[in-house]
Amino acid sequence: MSLALVLGGVMRNYDGEPVFGPFSHTFEAGTTSVVMGPNGSGKSTLLRICAMLEPIDAGSIRFYDRDEELNQDLVLRRRVTLVFPKTTVFRGTVFDNIAYGLRIRDADPSSIVERVEEALVSVGLSHKIRQEARTLSSGEAQRLGIARALAIEPELLLLDEPTASVDEKHTAFIEEFIMSLGKQTRTTIVMSTHDRNQAEKLTKQILVMKKGIIASNP
Amino acid sequence: MEYIYEAFAKALQLITALDNELLAIVLLSLEVSLGALCIASLAAIPLGVAIGLRSFPLRGLVLSIVNTCVGLPPVVVGLFVFLFLSRSGPLGGLGLLYTPTAMVVAQIILAFPIIVSLVQSAVSGVDPMVRLTALTLGATPQQADRVVVREAGTGIIAALVAGYGRLAAEVGAILIVGGNIAGATRVMTTTIAMEADKGNFELALALGIILLSISLMINAVLSAMQQRGMRRNL
Amino acid sequence: MIWMTRTLIALACALVMPFSASAAEILCASTTSTENSGLFGSILPIFEKKTGIKVKVVARGTGAAIENGKRGDADVVFVHAREQELDAVKAGYFVNRHDVMYNDFVIIGPKNDPAKIKGARSAAEAMKKISASGLSFVSRGDKSGTHTKELELWKKIFVDPKGQKWYLEVGQGMEKTQRIAHEKQAYTLTDRGTWLATKDKDKLDMGIVFEGDPLLFNQYGIMAVNPEKHKHVKYAEAMQFVNWLVSKEGQQAIASFQDKNGNALFIANAKK
Numbered sequence: 001m002s003l004a005l006v007l008g009g010v011m012r013n014y015d016g017e018p019v020f021g022p023f024s025h026t027f028e029a030g031t032t033s034v035v036m037g038p039n040g041s042g043k044s045t046l047l048r049i050c051a052m053l054e055p056i057d058a059g060s061i062r063f064y065d066r067d068e069e070l071n072q073d074l075v076l077r078r079r080v081t082l083v084f085p086k087t088t089v090f091r092g093t094v095f096d097n098i099a100y101g102l103r104i105r106d107a108d109p110s111s112i113v114e115r116v117e118e119a120l121v122s123v124g125l126s127h128k129i130r131q132e133a134r135t136l137s138s139g140e141a142q143r144l145g146i147a148r149a150l151a152i153e154p155e156l157l158l159l160d161e162p163t164a165s166v167d168e169k170h171t172a173f174i175e176e177f178i179m180s181l182g183k184q185t186r187t188t189i190v191m192s193t194h195d196r197n198q199a200e201k202l203t204k205q206i207l208v209m210k211k212g213i214i215a216s217n218p
Numbered sequence: 219m220e221y222i223y224e225a226f227a228k229a230l231q232l233i234t235a236l237d238n239e240l241l242a243i244v245l246l247s248l249e250v251s252l253g254a255l256c257i258a259s260l261a262a263i264p265l266g267v268a269i270g271l272r273s274f275p276l277r278g279l280v281l282s283i284v285n286t287c288v289g290l291p292p293v294v295v296g297l298f299v300f301l302f303l304s305r306s307g308p309l310g311g312l313g314l315l316y317t318p319t320a321m322v323v324a325q326i327i328l329a330f331p332i333i334v335s336l337v338q339s340a341v342s343g344v345d346p347m348v349r350l351t352a353l354t355l356g357a358t359p360q361q362a363d364r365v366v367v368r369e370a371g372t373g374i375i376a377a378l379v380a381g382y383g384r385l386a387a388e389v390g391a392i393l394i395v396g397g398n399i400a401g402a403t404r405v406m407t408t409t410i411a412m413e414a415d416k417g418n419f420e421l422a423l424a425l426g427i428i429l430l431s432i433s434l435m436i437n438a439v440l441s442a443m444q445q446r447g448m449r450r451n452l
Numbered sequence: 453m454i455w456m457t458r459t460l461i462a463l464a465c466a467l468v469m470p471f472s473a474s475a476a477e478i479l480c481a482s483t484t485s486t487e488n489s490g491l492f493g494s495i496l497p498i499f500e501k502k503t504g505i506k507v508k509v510v511a512r513g514t515g516a517a518i519e520n521g522k523r524g525d526a527d528v529v530f531v532h533a534r535e536q537e538l539d540a541v542k543a544g545y546f547v548n549r550h551d552v553m554y555n556d557f558v559i560i561g562p563k564n565d566p567a568k569i570k571g572a573r574s575a576a577e578a579m580k581k582i583s584a585s586g587l588s589f590v591s592r593g594d595k596s597g598t599h600t601k602e603l604e605l606w607k608k609i610f611v612d613p614k615g616q617k618w619y620l621e622v623g624q625g626m627e628k629t630q631r632i633a634h635e636k637q638a639y640t641l642t643d644r645g646t647w648l649a650t651k652d653k654d655k656l657d658m659g660i661v662f663e664g665d666p667l668l669f670n671q672y673g674i675m676a677v678n679p680e681k682h683k684h685v686k687y688a689e690a691m692q693f694v695n696w697l698v699s700k701e702g703q704q705a706i707a708s709f710q711d712k713n714g715n716a717l718f719i720a721n722a723k724k
């Protein structure tokens with residue numbers, strides 16, 4: 001239950017100007033990789049392309065479940081998710097926010113409650129379940145964003161600078177959480193950061209990007 | 219100054235006496251304005267949502283037409299509807315001139331552009347990250363649209379409040395198409411205009427106070443709906 | 453979103469049970485002077501009680517009222533502009549026109565009468581004095597019966613007041629016009645009924661400066677919309693109303709109508 005991702009010569013243009021790529025790399029199933037680089041180096045673009053939120057202008061992006069290549073349709077999209085640097089919460093309670101991904105998958109109500117509670121326990125937000133999501137602090141909101149992604153049990157989890165908008169305490173919590181997630185499940189994790197210490201703490205698979213291309217590869 | 223005190227005293231007296239004629243006028247006012255608001259909303263909200271969600275060719279043109287119509291002078295709309303519904307006009311056969319239905323028609327035209335315009339700006343004003351976030355969680359494009367519209371809920375209610383405000387205060391159009399007929403098409407605003415014409419300033423002002431109180435209550439109800447909508451689950 | 457949609461639908465449904473009109477009602481286009489004086493409020497209930505026909509009144513200026521009848525937007529027209537009425541009858545828009553009642557016009561002005569109108573021998577002379585004095589004259593300017601009468605007077609003395617600095621066209625009803633004249637300390641032409649009914653209430657610092665010329669006679673007439681022009685009109689009911697107004701009973705109802713201050717405002721004069 002995890003996906004592999006193969007990018008070959010992927011390029012992305014804005015207003016006719018090439019800004020990203022050519023980018024070729026394979027993210028193996030069940031591994032944790034970190035993409036590093038300064039602002040504007042193309043980390044976010046890479047993750048958005050992997051999440052199928054952005055089209056590509058050249059090259060190819062392929063998803064594999066073991067040896068089988070998958071169609072890029074809604075079914076695949078629902079096996080992949082992306083957490084943004086600053087979580088946008090929806091109107092409603094913490095529960096409503098986390099349940100959203102399950103409701104649109106028509107999960108049955110009792111399993112929704114169960115999985116929401118599980119996800120909240122794992123990010124340590126159980127006591128906030130009935131709280132209006134908008135009233136959370138930015139650190140709590142970021143944990144909500146991660147719990148919301150976890151609840152749908154993704155097979156490819158993309159994290160775009162997940163600690164960029166939070167304080168030290170929350171940073172430590174999130175880092176630890178990602179480490180244990182990588183160990184416990186077979187989820188493929190691709191995360192971006194500009195913090196080398198953080199990257200080295202989490203994995204040995206570190207890519208460094210500069211101006212839209214890979215500058216160094218382990 | 220004494221006018222004001224007398225008007226308040228008179229307003230109180232009118233409310234406590236609650237005579238049938240006044241009650242009929244108040245009810246008709248509500249029926250016409252709220253009716254027009256509801257019917258206009260049924261079409262204007264979906265249209266405003268559609269314009270707010272998507273970019274399409276000529277979107278800018280459509281928007282500037284709608285926004286121009288927001289400023290339509292009620293008397294012009296009234297005259298236009300009058301000419302259409304008059305027995306000698308294209309829809310004369312319906313016999314609708316000088317009926318409450320005609321007043322509703324005129325008010326629908328007045329409310330429609332305001333609602334479209336404000337709903338569109340509420341929807342297009344939603345943080346684009348909302349839509350992206352819904353997509354990352356596996357929403358189809360339609361499901362993502364629904365999340366965006368839900369986030370715009372407060373703005374949509376505000377559009378209804380603004381629309382009601384325009385209709386409740388309006389006199390030019392409904393006077394022309396309704397005729398201010400006693401017991402048939404006389405509403406708060408046309409009565410106020412008539413009483414002011416007759417020089418019954420205290421009575422006119424008293425009616426104005428009642429009209430204002432009713433608008434206040436309706437706004438309170440709508441903002442309660444807004445609060446409830448905020449807490450409501452998906 | 454569902455709660456909102458539901459509310460909207462419920463309200464829309466509530467609205468669809470409209471406003472059904474009973475068969476026995478007719479629409480009468482008339483003037484603000486008759487409506488605002490309270491005449492209709494006094495005589496219509498008598499007619500309704502007798503015949504079961506409800507008369508709905510749309511009060512506008514005489515010009516607009518006649519136009520309404522011509523377009524078929526009324527069943528019967530009750531106004532005071534004899535020439536225009538007869539023209540419209542001749543053109544085939546109306547039938548069975550009858551004189552019903554009259555009141556008269558008076559010229560009012562500031563109490564101290566700066567233009568020295570008092571003592572003029574005719575309405576024409578009075579108007580000439582006003583135009584020569586340079587003092588302001590307020591005109592209804594709304595094609596009403598009063599306005600029509602005023603224009604007739606100007607024509608008689610070969611004065612074209614339009615565009616003159618002293619000539620203020622306000623496009624308002626009679627009472628408002630009186631108040632504007634009061635504010636501007638100007639002269640104006642008004643009907644005695646409105647004058648008597650409102651001068652005290654509006655605290656007008658004005659007085660009648662000229663009256664009594666037969667030219668200022670203000671005849672009210674009623675006529676039915678020609679059913680051959682507009683098939684939908686309720687001609688039979690309209691004629692019942694016309695006939696009642698000119699009957700002994702209708703004439704008596706008009707004659708006995710008094711305003712709040714006990715003034716008789718109209719003199720019934722139907723020829724039967």
